[in-house]
Amino acid sequence: MSDEPEEHEGAPEGVQAKARMTVVIAALVTRLDGTVEDLGVIDSGEPDTSSQPAAPEE
Amino acid sequence: MASLVLSKGDDVAAGRMKGATPTQLEPLNISWGSGAGTTAKTDVAAFAEGPETPVVGTSSLQTTVTANDTYQVTGTIVASAPRTVTNVVLKDAATLAASTTLSAAITTTGQTSITVVSATGFPGSGNYCIQIESEVLQVTAGQGTTTWTVTRGFNGSAAATHLISTVVTGGNNPGSTAVTAGSVFVKGDFTGISLNTGESIAFTVKVAYN
Numbered sequence: 001m002s003d004e005p006e007e008h009e010g011a012p013e014g015v016q017a018k019a020r021m022t023v024v025i026a027a028l029v030t031r032l033d034g035t036v037e038d039l040g041v042i043d044s045g046e047p048d049t050s051s052q053p054a055a056p057e058e
Numbered sequence: 059m060a061s062l063v064l065s066k067g068d069d070v071a072a073g074r075m076k077g078a079t080p081t082q083l084e085p086l087n088i089s090w091g092s093g094a095g096t097t098a099k100t101d102v103a104a105f106a107e108g109p110e111t112p113v114v115g116t117s118s119l120q121t122t123v124t125a126n127d128t129y130q131v132t133g134t135i136v137a138s139a140p141r142t143v144t145n146v147v148l149k150d151a152a153t154l155a156a157s158t159t160l161s162a163a164i165t166t167t168g169q170t171s172i173t174v175v176s177a178t179g180f181p182g183s184g185n186y187c188i189q190i191e192s193e194v195l196q197v198t199a200g201q202g203t204t205t206w207t208v209t210r211g212f213n214g215s216a217a218a219t220h221l222i223s224t225v226v227t228g229g230n231n232p233g234s235t236a237v238t239a240g241s242v243f244v245k246g247d248f249t250g251i252s253l254n255t256g257e258s259i260a261f262t263v264k265v266a267y268n
Contacts, residue, residue: 020267021063021266022122022265022266023244023264023265023266024061024264025061025248025261025262025263026264027248027251027259027260027261028260028262029251029253029257029259029260030258030259031254031257032254032257042246043059043246043247043248044061045062045246
């Protein structure tokens with residue numbers, strides 16, 4: 001999937017046809033000896049547009 | 059790797075907007091899993107959830123682009139035994155979904171009768187979904203027994219073969235709440251994090267709406 005919002009045919013220029021949701025997961029691991037490991041972002045999903053309604057037909 | 063709002067997660071989000079009827083609890087509970095796989099929109103459960111009890115996270119609104127455009131949940135899970143954690147979910151209940159294992163391999167993608175070690179915790183009647191690795195199946199007969207009739211490749215997933223002893227986890231597809239603690243909002247997988255007993259992961263999960 002592209003990072004850019006999709007535009008559908010027939011929509012006014014610049015109008016985004018689909019909303020998007022982006023999931024970001026970060027983690028901090030604490031070891032038995034007390035050491036804390038900041039893993040930062042361990043996964044970041046692409047913008048999720050797959051469940052949005054299809055563009056209306058012309 | 060992927061981190062996504064699942065198809066059931068869209069149901070959960072819309073349900074929260076609708077409010078009181080039907081009641082959709084906030085998906086602020088964090089649970090992890092140790093199974094392999096890449097998250098798909100079609101998933102209905104973690105990859106081999108648990109066995110640690112999910113934790114009730116702390117939720118807040120954060121700013122990614124515009125004010126309060128991001129839903130955030132933080133929470134820490136402590137390992138009760140050595141394990142490698144590979145995925146995490148946000149769900150609307152702080153309990154584990156029902157889980158068992160295959161008592162016989164699923165050797166073809168068209169096989170519609172499967173056997174499991176136990177049906178404990180799974181619905182005793184009605185159709186419900188299970189996740190086996192990356193495939194979602196719908197149980198349509200045999201509820202309450204250990205031999206289930208299933209629809210393969212359900213919820214848009216792809217049918218696949220599965221080895222004996224593979225983990226089977228209950229989960230809800232959009233429109234269903236048949237499986238207790240089986241409604242997953244967000245799921246993400248990552249490079250495995252190895253933990254010893256007593257070690258923990260503090261997760262921060264953000265869902266940005268922009």
